[in-house]
Amino acid sequence: MAAVFAACATEPTLKEAYKNNFLIGVAVNTNQIFEHDQRGVPIIKSQFNSLSPENVLKWGPIHPHPGPDGYNFGPADRYVEFGESNHMTLVGHTLVWHSQTPQWVFLADDGTNTVDRDTLLQRMHDHIQTVVGRYRGRIKYWDVVNEALAEDGTLRKSRWLKIIGEDYIAKAFEYAHEADPNAVLRYNDFSLENPLKRNGAVELVKKLQAQGVPIHAVGLQCHAKLDWPTAEQESDTIDAFAKLGLKVAITELDIDTSASSQQNRSADISLNGQDQTNAVKPAAQLGINLNTNRLPDSVQQVLAQRYAELFGAFLKHRDAVTLVTFWGVTDGDSWLNRGRRNHPLLFDRNGQPKPAFDAVIKAAEEFHGSK
Numbered sequence: 001m002a003a004v005f006a007a008c009a010t011e012p013t014l015k016e017a018y019k020n021n022f023l024i025g026v027a028v029n030t031n032q033i034f035e036h037d038q039r040g041v042p043i044i045k046s047q048f049n050s051l052s053p054e055n056v057l058k059w060g061p062i063h064p065h066p067g068p069d070g071y072n073f074g075p076a077d078r079y080v081e082f083g084e085s086n087h088m089t090l091v092g093h094t095l096v097w098h099s100q101t102p103q104w105v106f107l108a109d110d111g112t113n114t115v116d117r118d119t120l121l122q123r124m125h126d127h128i129q130t131v132v133g134r135y136r137g138r139i140k141y142w143d144v145v146n147e148a149l150a151e152d153g154t155l156r157k158s159r160w161l162k163i164i165g166e167d168y169i170a171k172a173f174e175y176a177h178e179a180d181p182n183a184v185l186r187y188n189d190f191s192l193e194n195p196l197k198r199n200g201a202v203e204l205v206k207k208l209q210a211q212g213v214p215i216h217a218v219g220l221q222c223h224a225k226l227d228w229p230t231a232e233q234e235s236d237t238i239d240a241f242a243k244l245g246l247k248v249a250i251t252e253l254d255i256d257t258s259a260s261s262q263q264n265r266s267a268d269i270s271l272n273g274q275d276q277t278n279a280v281k282p283a284a285q286l287g288i289n290l291n292t293n294r295l296p297d298s299v300q301q302v303l304a305q306r307y308a309e310l311f312g313a314f315l316k317h318r319d320a321v322t323l324v325t326f327w328g329v330t331d332g333d334s335w336l337n338r339g340r341r342n343h344p345l346l347f348d349r350n351g352q353p354k355p356a357f358d359a360v361i362k363a364a365e366e367f368h369g370s371k
């Protein structure tokens with residue numbers, strides 16, 4: 001418990017340091033929502049003022065079976081209660097996505113053939129009406145459509161696109177607006193820092209705006225690497241959407257520290273060499289104990305520097321940026337621990353703040369000091 005206490009007692013907290021700029025959110029898992037995670041929950045309550053659900057509001061978990069009885073609201077209800085009882089701004093993630101959506105959604109009632117356009121639109125409408133409607137006035141931000149673009153900026157050839165056609169995106173926003181007219185509706189995607197994909201998103205938003213579709217914000221997932229995106233790319237990306245009159249949220253922030261995932265973008269080869277054990281191999285095969293392996297100090301410093309420069313870009317655009325959400329509480333919670341250990345967040349596996357935590361706090365202090 002001493003470790004937990006130390007992390008909670010850290011002053012100033014993230015939400016305090018950024019209170020004049022934007023909300024600081026975190027994605028929570030089921031153990032945290034039900035307050036079973038005694039290491040994570042005190043950190044969540046003390047450091048953050050917004051929550052996103054890692055999984056419980058995705059179509060698969062909340063609506064696993066067809067029909068009005070096919071919903072499983074328990075964990076999502078608890079998520080909303082947990083956030084409200086801690087006075088946090090809540091995010092709904094996500095309504096329409098190509099992934100984590102059950103097969104039945106795309107199949108006709110015979111269970112074999114592909115569903116037709118009108119039926120799929122009806123299912124989408126029912127789902128959005130039911131889920132958004134249930135939490136109307138309580139969940140403020142909704143990721144209405146997630147990841148509709150391919151890397152070249154064209155529309156991803158998802159089943160939503162193939163069955164309904166291009167207007168599935170506009171319809172999803174209209175249905176969400178109908179279900180909660182006061183909710184802030186976001187389009188959410190990754191790698192929008194890359195110009196081709198960003199241009200595709202800008203064109204998509206312009207098209208939706210020209211049609212009068214209620215889209216209010218863009219979510220930049222920002223699953224970053226040690227060498228990507230640069231602060232300038234991040235800044236240009238935020239600017240591109242702010243110029244369209246949209247608010248911007250950083251929705252899934254983490255920085256992957258595994259050498260293998262840097263995709264040779266890093267010019268610093270020695271950095272990769274320092275962390276050999278991060279290669280993609282099953283951790284068990286390497287005899288790695290995911291709970292105790294530490295990130296080398298030199299890489300800790302690189303990570304801290306990366307967080308500082310990204311927060312510099314967010315602060316620069318604080319008029320457009322409403323919320324910055326980390327995708328997980330501690331390194332041990334991160335989705336990036338897939339067969340390898342990873343160290344992408346501000347708190348280590350013991351719930352201790354890392355040098356990156358200090359760097360994020362310092363970025364706010366320096367920014368305000370320079371004003």
Ligand code: GLA
Pocket residue numbers: 054093146190221252335
């Ligand atoms: C995407 C989704 C998130 C999550 C991550 C990986 O970014 O938007 O909900 O699934 O992938 O965890």
